[in-house]
Amino acid sequence: MGxxxxxxxxxxxxxxxxxxxxxxAKGILASFVKKTGADLEGSANEAFEEALKRAGLSREEIxxxxxxxxxxxSVPFAQETVTEISCHSRGCYHYFPQExxxxxxxxxxxxxxRLNAEGKRVGFKINRKCAxxxxxxxxxxAYRLDIPLGDLDGLARSSSNAAEIGSYCTVFTATEVLDRIxxxxxxxxxxxxxxLSVVKRVSEMGTFSGRVIVTGGVVAFNPIVAELLxxxxxxxxxxxxxxxxxxxxxxxxxALERAQKIPPS
Amino acid sequence: xxxxxxxxxxxxxxGDLKRVMSDYYYRMDRISRGEEEGKIAWCSSVGPAELLRxxxxxxxxxxNHGATLGATRTAMDYIPLANAxxxxxxxCSYLTSDVGSYLKGETPLSRLYPGIESVPxxxxxxxxxxxxxxxxxxxxxxxxxxxxxxxxxxxxRALVEVRDIDIANVVGQLKAMIPTLEEVSxxxxxxxxxxxxxxxxxRCSELWGELLGLAKHLPSPWTFFDGTxxxxxxxCLRGTQEAIDYYELLKRELKERIESGVAxxxxxxxxxxxxxxxxxxxxxxxxxxxxxxxxxxxxxTYCNSWIFSAFDEKNPFESMAQAYTxxxxxxxxxxxxxxxxxxxxxxxxxxxxxxxxxxxxxxxNARYSMPQRLEKRLGLPCLVIDADLNDLRCYSEEQxxxxxEALIEQLEEIRG
Ligand code: SF4
Numbered sequence: 001m002g003x004x005x006x007x008x009x010x011x012x013x014x015x016x017x018x019x020x021x022x023x024x025a026k027g028i029l030a031s032f033v034k035k036t037g038a039d040l041e042g043s044a045n046e047a048f049e050e051a052l053k054r055a056g057l058s059r060e061e062i063x064x065x066x067x068x069x070x071x072x073x074s075v076p077f078a079q080e081t082v083t084e085i086s087c088h089s090r091g092c093y094h095y096f097p098q099e100x101x102x103x104x105x106x107x108x109x110x111x112x113x114r115l116n117a118e119g120k121r122v123g124f125k126i127n128r129k130c131a132x133x134x135x136x137x138x139x140x141x142a143y144r145l146d147i148p149l150g151d152l153d154g155l156a157r158s159s160s161n162a163a164e165i166g167s168y169c170t171v172f173t174a175t176e177v178l179d180r181i182x183x184x185x186x187x188x189x190x191x192x193x194x195x196l197s198v199v200k201r202v203s204e205m206g207t208f209s210g211r212v213i214v215t216g217g218v219v220a221f222n223p224i225v226a227e228l229l230x231x232x233x234x235x236x237x238x239x240x241x242x243x244x245x246x247x248x249x250x251x252x253x254x255a256l257e258r259a260q261k262i263p264p265s
Numbered sequence: 266x267x268x269x270x271x272x273x274x275x276x277x278x279x280g281d282l283k284r285v286m287s288d289y290y291y292r293m294d295r296i297s298r299g300e301e302e303g304k305i306a307w308c309s310s311v312g313p314a315e316l317l318r319x320x321x322x323x324x325x326x327x328x329n330h331g332a333t334l335g336a337t338r339t340a341m342d343y344i345p346l347a348n349a350x351x352x353x354x355x356x357c358s359y360l361t362s363d364v365g366s367y368l369k370g371e372t373p374l375s376r377l378y379p380g381i382e383s384v385p386x387x388x389x390x391x392x393x394x395x396x397x398x399x400x401x402x403x404x405x406x407x408x409x410x411x412x413x414x415x416x417x418x419x420x421x422r423a424l425v426e427v428r429d430i431d432i433a434n435v436v437g438q439l440k441a442m443i444p445t446l447e448e449v450s451x452x453x454x455x456x457x458x459x460x461x462x463x464x465x466x467x468r469c470s471e472l473w474g475e476l477l478g479l480a481k482h483l484p485s486p487w488t489f490f491d492g493t494x495x496x497x498x499x500x501c502l503r504g505t506q507e508a509i510d511y512y513e514l515l516k517r518e519l520k521e522r523i524e525s526g527v528a529x530x531x532x533x534x535x536x537x538x539x540x541x542x543x544x545x546x547x548x549x550x551x552x553x554x555x556x557x558x559x560x561x562x563x564x565x566t567y568c569n570s571w572i573f574s575a576f577d578e579k580n581p582f583e584s585m586a587q588a589y590t591x592x593x594x595x596x597x598x599x600x601x602x603x604x605x606x607x608x609x610x611x612x613x614x615x616x617x618x619x620x621x622x623x624x625x626x627x628x629x630n631a632r633y634s635m636p637q638r639l640e641k642r643l644g645l646p647c648l649v650i651d652a653d654l655n656d657l658r659c660y661s662e663e664q665x666x667x668x669x670e671a672l673i674e675q676l677e678e679i680r681g
Binding site: 070082083084085086109120121123124125126 | 640646647649663664667668670671674675678679
């Protein structure tokens with residue numbers, strides 16, 4: 001045995017829970033994403049079961065499970081927990097084995113992680129406890145503007161002008177946005193301005209070195225964020241493969257490494 | 266015994282600490298009630314305590330009360346009360362929690378020391394802005410409330426070098442206090458008394474420095490978190506024999522730990538520096554988290570701040586001015602960085618945690634890019650935690666824990 005089997009990464013984020021199953025060749029067999037909700041363990045379990053179903057596997061065939069994300073400590077059936085900082089790093093370095101900066105824009109927080117050419121972490125930063133510049137901010141604004149979340153990216157692309165959004169604060173921004181609507185400004189420009197404000201908040205967090213790779217749910221659905229980030233930083237910014245599942249993928253790689261270290265019984 | 270309990274190694278001297286601190290608070294309570302003779306001076310934590318003691322004042326420290334409010338987590342009940350009368354949530358949360366508890370007429374001392382109903386009433390307030398200007402405004406509030414004199418030293422700030430002109434300035438201000446101190450205490454200034462309190466204070470501070478230095482040992486016999494508890498006498502009772510006796514006792518215990526190979530953190534793997542204020546309401550949680558990760562916080566700017574090596578009774582005014590002006594918090598970034606660098610070497614530190622304390626810019630050294638500079642120069646990871654000394658509205662449990670865990674993962678990776 002030793003060389004076969006399957007490995008699971010579970011990323012229990014504040015907003016969504018992701019499950020990824022990999023094989024020994026580090027290929028993804030299946031993944032699943034769902035809303036996290038209040039029951040963290042339940043969410044993890046459900047995402048896990050769904051991913052198993054998609055992969056056509058049973059629980060017995062899983063050799064190791066690693067949990068990460070906000071709810072990582074709430075998964076009693078995981079054999080280890082690793083922070084999302086390490087999992088995003090591990091996952092991205094798998095695809096980009098060189099000096100990189102990982103920019104993760106999540107539902108509730110953002111991270112900037114710098115790795116050297118050997119994949120070792122040089123530094124990291126999680127944003128302050130504030131929704132500004134995160135997925136939660138965009139959701140709130142979409143709700144205020146009464147626009148389906150899925151339409152934001154297209155709307156922003158239909159304009160080349162961005163309204164200047166000045167405030168740090170989600171609540172102040174909401175008033176600012178309403179005021180602009182009242183003054184008859186174009187909704188596309190406002191939406192583009194909102195994305196730009198996300199990009200500004202992220203850029204303030206730290207500097208980038210090496211290739212810049214973006215992960216997280218926000219770019220998965222709004223690739224315009226990567227384009228704006230590139231314009232603003234003057235660097236090429238690439239969206240990682242399966243950006244939303246990157247944390248779970250990294251966790252699955254940890255699960256694989258862990259299992260390979262332990263001699264099979 | 267659960268695994269958690271095993272991890273927290275109680276220091277046996279803690280019982281004596283409790284006695285020393287309760288004697289101190291009960292004595293002040295009796296004076297305050299008029300049951301014992303004496304006068305009470307309130308003093309900022311690095312204020313001119315030795316001069317006050319020379320006039321026979323019993324010295325009370327509002328900051329120690331602030332820390333108690335934080336550690337008992339009662340601060341959160343009181344901060345909003347001070348906010349409501351115009352003391353902003355952005356200013357020192359020792360100040361706001363202390364003023365709030367005063368407005369409510371409550372103190373956590375009542376629970377810690379049964380029979381004590383309020384903090385001791387001041388006859389005089391004395392501050393030094395060597396740490397911040399908040400202490401000045403804080404003391405002015407009580408000066409108005411109690412209608413008692415407020416005296417203070419407005420120190421030259423953020424110094425690269427402590428020059429003769431700075432010392433002369435502070436000496437002048439110290440001497441200018443004397444007439445008020447004489448009047449309130451009813452005692453004439455006695456230079457020998459001053460020299461004696463300075464001598465006792467220096468002895469206390471030497472011992473405190475020696476104790477903190479024991480953490481240089483591998484593995485360390487105690488942690489920063491232990492230090493924050495056992496520093497009570499170094500802050501409140503410096504200049505008295507009680508403090509010295511207590512630290513002699515503690516020293517014996519910690520030396521014993523070293524001799525018998527007892528580590529504060531079992532299986533110590535990493536040694537950390539804590540820069541900035543403690544997060545008082547989370548000391549226990551954090552100390553447990555570090556123990557679980559087998560990381561020991563061995564050195565801190567905070568605990569080291571009560572080592573005053575300049576005190577010299579042969580030269581009382583000048584040496585006191587020197588000691589209180591040259592403190593870390595009162596220095597330029599360059600000097601602070603050199604200090605941290607030296608500590609990192611002496612204590613064999615693997616990483617530095619900067620606590621960026623929302624309401625205390627004075628003790629938050631992450632705001633002028635120091636972590637980035639030190640990271641580069643020392644080649645050590647520096648983590649910044651956004652939180653606060655007392656205001657837990659500025660604290661995110663999950664983010665702090667994840668940051669710390671991620672730092673340890675980074676250290677593991679470095680070690681390979
Ligand atoms: S140094 Fe900071 S914590 Fe201490 S009194 Fe001043 S503002 Fe408050």
